[in-house]
Amino acid sequence: MINKLVIANLMHRPIRSLLGIVAIGVVVCMMLTLVGLSRGMLQGAAERAGGVGADVVLRPPGTSLLSLSSAPLNQRMTEFLVTQEGVRLAVGQVVFPIGGIDTITGIPYKEFSELSGGFTFRSGGPMQSPDDILVDEYYARQRKIKIGDTLTLINHEWKVSGIIASGKLARLVVSMDRLQELTGNEGKISQVFLRTEPGTDIQALIARLKEKLPGYPIYSMEEVVSFFSVENVPGLDAFINVIIGISALVGFLVVFLSMYTAVLERTREIGILKSLGASPTLILRIILRESVLLSLCGAAAGIALSFATRWIIQTLVPASLTQVLVPDWWAIGAVVALVGALLGTLYPAWRAASQDPIEALSYE
């Protein structure tokens, strides 16, 4: 019966209830989308790195896996590395930032193909000239690029010769020589991929290399892939926490307003319940139950909405953004909504519970 009353109350003001649910839904969705994006982008990066087919990566001194350095390494490094015991292939690479989080990657095509087993072409094929460019399918879809199109990047016109399957190395791939020229990095590279001889102990190899090349960050590919996680991106954790805080605050305000007006509007009804012998605790329980229901519906709406944002991102900007579903965060989202809602209900509920029945009954 109490539940019936709670539901009847919510149904009695469908627009307000709906608005409350949508507002909570939007903040929960915002949370899930953000976490999903952070994870999705990192997973995408990890996947592309893993797809290269290398066992070990060597980076310039003083850099981390996530820093976008242009090309501080001497290209001769590859020649040195390939002479080391256990190393079969050493392939350099130039990564150049082109604004935002986009980068363009230059590779020696033949050596890279040997390392990675080559690109999978969705259409077109390998570069025919140094001014050809390969773009991955998401980038092509997002920018509506076809084979033979011209792309202007770094003040240079590139001709699209192939559209490659996503998940290997990068979204934009050009000839390393041409990229070095264009960016004034002749003879310089950003990092080196190593492929080991079968049966090589990778950790031992890394230890040996570190001894010879002190100060150079050297990682196994496994490390690289596992490095792409939320905890390892400076500030991302804090950023997500801020978003959670804002979500809880908005949930609090929405529910506070909604329940505050509901309690005012129902002053008389609360007086009636009290005249029938409803204790303050019972009134409190009714109001709390209503806001719990409101926030749980809001959380469910938020989860549903996060599927929608994922679909929209996948359809509109698949190359720039990747959102994954984060079911492990659904409960967190619901709890944040719930905590915000309960805090927002405390004062209105207390007001309702402590109303004098006679005064409440004479309220118009």
Next chain:
Amino acid sequence: MSSEPIIEVSDLRKIYRAGDVDVYALRGVDLTVQRGDFLTVIGPSGSGKSTLFHILGGLMKPTSGIVKIAGQDIMRLSDAQRTNLRKVTVGFVFQKYNLLPILSAEENITIARTIAGLPQRPPAEFKRVLEVLGISHRMHHKPRALSGGEQQRVAIARALVNQPEILLADEPTGNLDTENSAIVLKLLRQLNEEFRQTVLMITHNPEAASFGHRTVTMRDGRISESLD
């Protein structure tokens, strides 16, 4: 009539603090009501009738005096105990019906049982009360779909569903036309006669007052005369 009175009030006083002004609403009320009685209270507006009923119904604390309801001394009850008094010992009927607009007639009645912590299903005898009230066929309607007379009869059913010892009705016909007033007054008398329901009713209509066994008049916070 049994010897033990169901209501015993003596030297009851109530002072309202309205800002800096003290309003003496009750100035020493003495009243005894026997079980099964039908008492009507008349008196001019502002004479303290509602205040008296609110105290008898456990909705408000008196300032001083003795009030015994069904053997319990109201002055000594805690808030929780006064709440309990409202649940089962007294049933209240107001001038403005005071039904919950979002619930059906039936739900308005059963919620009183839920609040009292009783099984939702009313006792079998209650069926007869509904028959007397003549609202059995209107139970699934929301209050706004009912006439004033019907709403007041639902409110009476709600007041009686927990089988209270006392029914307090504060101007129950104040919002009703002559025809519906007559129906409600006859019903109250029938409930009193058939179920020996103790009824106390406020009215300022002397004709309505004649429906009771006994009428008292309030004036300036005192009961000034008593007619049998």
